[in-house]
Amino acid sequence: MSSPSQGIFLGTDSGATTSKTGGVWADGTIISTKLRQSSTNSQAGTAAVIKGWVDGVVGFLADNQLSWDQVKGVGLAIPGPYLGYGIMGRASNLPKSFEGWNFHADYSAAIAAAAGRAVPLVVGNDGNYGGVGEAQRVRGDSKATVLMLAPGSGLGVAYVDANGLPLEGDTLNGMEGGHMPAILQLLGGMKPLKCGCGRDWGCIEPYTTISGLPQLLQEFLPKHPTHPFHTSPAPIKEKAFSLRTLAQKGDPLAIDIFNFQAKALGLHMASLLVAVDAEYVVIGGGLIDPEATTPEFRERYLRIIRESALPYLWPKQAEKLKVLPATLGELSQAIGAALVALYTDKAKA
Structure with a gap:
């Protein structure tokens, strides 16, 4: 101790x-x-x-x-x-x-x-530092590298190197993976959605996060013609924010949307892994929070992410890949920041 x-x-x-x-x-x-x-x-x-x-x-x-x-x-x-x-x-x-x-x-x-x-x-960057905190948890004393994807209101992405430090880039804007384009041709012909960053090329963020749920609901609702949302007077955002609760109750529309988000995140994960070749991938965000989702939901979500990525990885990558849920929750970024201060101090010693 x-x-x-x-x-x-x-x-x-x-x-x-x-x-x-x-x-x-x-x-x-x-x-x-x-x-x-x-x-x-x-x-x-x-x-x-x-x-x-x-x-x-x-x-x-x-x-x-x-x-x-x-x-x-x-x-x-x-x-x-x-x-x-x-x-x-x-x-x-x-x-x-x-x-x-x-x-x-x-x-x-x-x-x-x-x-x-x-x-x-x-x-x-807070997302990068959150990745540092989670990376320490999953790799222990090994030198394995870690990719973190944390869909919340936006999509946090971090890559943590063998020394435990995040890739930040020359302007500290590195690994802003939430604003890379989604692979739309593998997402059922989905159109480019609006992103809060202002880009119009189809950022992956609205396909995988809370901020994109109102747009995804508008796309998926016509496929469920008898769903109560068709007659509900509630605002679109209120309906969208109720989807996570509905998914826990087996609502087909909500499950379809979150399965889609998992597939989109898995394809994006594959794109990033081709570039960074990490052994561990940590998935954060509210959809893997034990206090907000059921074990069945989390298991399905992580499984679809992994299965969507595997066909696009090199054989050795697919063999070694470990996809794990985040464990630090709201502490990850503060702990990660403290660890970066520690690692920086060690590097100067």
Whole structure:
């Protein structure tokens, strides 16, 4: 068991409304699996966001009887896009005034003020850092590489290398796999759907995530002419967001849509594996959450993903491939951020 006297590495996972804080000991083990959340307050400006992040760290230290003296590094997981390292681009879920914000410099200064000394800070894409957290869980002490696909409101994609670090690219926008085009010719002639990113080439994201469910419902509903949705006065989004619950009850329309999403995700997984050749694939998101879906649903979802990918892989890839559900849930990005801080510290030693 890790000793409270050893150094620790902390991770902040920043969302537009809520931020989460986690941490690991110097040997990489998780300090606490209890989710620590604090308000991000993005509507109040960048200074309020920084305060929320620091409050989260202070609370986490207090919850776990730890001190600033033990903190050896901090990681920040935050959605892009970026204009440069630690500099915010035009993010769709943040105020326009945040564009150009040097969050790395501001958070570094705030951490130094709270700790009474400079503390190394690393920053990166939240999806990539979530992949780091999940990768550590599945590969253990091996050097196997890991691909993570996490369909939620959007599609998070991460590739984690043999050193446990994510592929980020020269502008920190690497592995934005949710905005690669879907393989429409293998999806029953499905038309290009609208994506929130503005691209019109048929991004894979709306075919595999919550954000695409209203459009998929409009495409699939005519194939179920007796479904109650035809006469329901509820708005299309309300109907779409009820699909996961309906699928648990065996609703044929809902099951068809989620089977389609699983196939689309499996084909996309195959495309990515041809490029990165990972041994492990971790599937995250709400559809594999044990508290939100039945074992039968999760088993079918993962099976269709795997079966859809296998015909397009090289024989050795198909033989070694392991497709596993994510296990860290909402902790993954905070833990991943802490691990990147740890791995970066080790690399400098």
